[in-house]
Amino acid sequence: MAGSILSNILIIGATGNIGKYITSAILSANPPVARQVSIFTSPGTASNPSKQELLSSWKSQGLTVIEGDLQNAEQVAKAYEGVDTVVSALGRDGLLEQIELLKLAEASESVQWFFPSEYGTDIEYDASSVNEKPHQNKLKVRRFVRENIKRVKCTYVVTGPYIDMFLRFVPGCEGAGGFDPASKKAAVLGSGNEKVGFTSMRDVGKFVVAALRHPETAKDKALKVQSFVVSPNAIVNEFEKQTGTPWTVDHTPIEKLNEWEREGWESGSPVATLFALRRIWAEGKTLYGKTDNESLRVQEEDLERLSTVVERAVKGEPY
Template identity: 30%
Template sequence: MAEKSKILIIGATGCIGKYVVEASAKVGHPTFAFVRESTLNFNPVEAKLVDHFKSIGVTILHGDLYCHESLVNAIKQVDVVISTLGAMELADQVFIITAIKEVVNIKRFFPSEFGMDVDKVNAVEPIKSMFAEKAQIRRAIEAEGIPYTYVSCDSFVSFLLPTLVYLEPGATAPPRDKILILGDGNVKAVFNEERDIATYTIKAVDDPRTLNKTLYIKPPKNTLSFNELVAMWEKMIGKTVEKIYIPEKQILKDIKTSPVPINILLALNHTTFVKGDQTSFEIDPLFRVEASELYPDVKYTTVEEYLGRFV
């Protein structure tokens, strides 16, 4: 059996990074988490998470994205680099690219994607610029000839399903009386549980079928329209809810007049549920592959199973 690649996760304590770390360690990859010293000194929640990483056999490497020497020293110890950095640090992944080029031993780089395919979107601001930053990182990786895999997982269930996309502050469960539906409700979107995203990502690390391709995570049971989501919820709670459809013109107006972060969430919802940018194209097997087809052994969490937690 081939030796498992040594994996470095940069952004290891973030919302998706922590799951990637766990998924890597779980299946026996020598796993390294790149962590700032300040994380341990000033953030007790993340410090506790780092202690958990240590308990499952993860090696903690201290350093900083903006310290070239620490990046190079960390990357020298591994075969694969996975970035799970957040939105504010996307453009700064150029520092990772520079370090990888210097080290030259990296078999694969996974930049921080973990959303829609940024080469397929028709987004408006304020997320248009964020998608453009991801696309620029892709072009930089390709220009440098770095082996890569881009992970396109579309929507995190924890961001949208607990309230059925309802942005009311303080809401913790889907509405049972009235639901706002973006657009006509017929556009299909994709919803994935974060642990499943991490599992598929780690599956792809040593898989030649995912080399220099985009790995889409589009399980068939998790590809649903807004109307289908609402119908599923109604069946679960045993009642019909009032449906209010919000036209695109109103959504675009709300994006321009809403404060941060509501405007960001509205813009994401617009590209997802109105423009249909998650499902409006075919997957070309020459450049793209689909995770649930490649790895049918993975038992992913379905939307129905996830929504059932709120009944």
């Protein structure tokens, strides 16, 4: 989108955890950011009964659904025809598939802008980031872009952890942190005073729209954005305020988390990724002197507050 010219956007991974917020935000952007919005999705997702309500509501907002196989170059090239902007929200296991998608974008006649799937922890926060196992596939994608993608511009939207997910316990990993309004119990890492920069899932969608509105700021950048910065203890306080009663809080020593992480990597358990990310967040690696919120013209009042997200959790609303 060059300034006032509206985009033709193709979204990949649109119905996933974060893709659905990004797609909904793009479709309902006011003023609009796109003259046309399509999604490229697998036949399995397109026919999945649990996705029909969402797909129908998007179609009623003008969305086009293209069914196909991401690994079929011909189908992807066809889906790219006339598209100037590709937004990928592929899940972790599909991150490396983006290398072929980027090659096809570079070879296409129309694609000029590509958002690889990030929307999370800063994978180039400091010198230690390059060694973090959960970052490796995203790092490979960034390296591929630096070395091979010359014509198409890329934007990475770095949001830190989603507060909506952080508020929930992950079954089997309760010690890594979480909050349960039913039992009024919380688990926090260490003292619980270390602040973390969070983004709500709805705000991730807003930031992607803001990036689309400001190509001059967003192109060729890893944008660091967040809704707010808060400590786990402050989250407990907000839950206590909203539920009107004190909560029981367990503290997991960081050494214990490190041990679970080590065991997880050694046994090849997928929860190792969760433990590693929780450690990175507790180490303060979501904090910045200055974010890109302002350069994207996103103000504090445009964003969700902790109290709103806690209210949804207290009501038991799913994210």
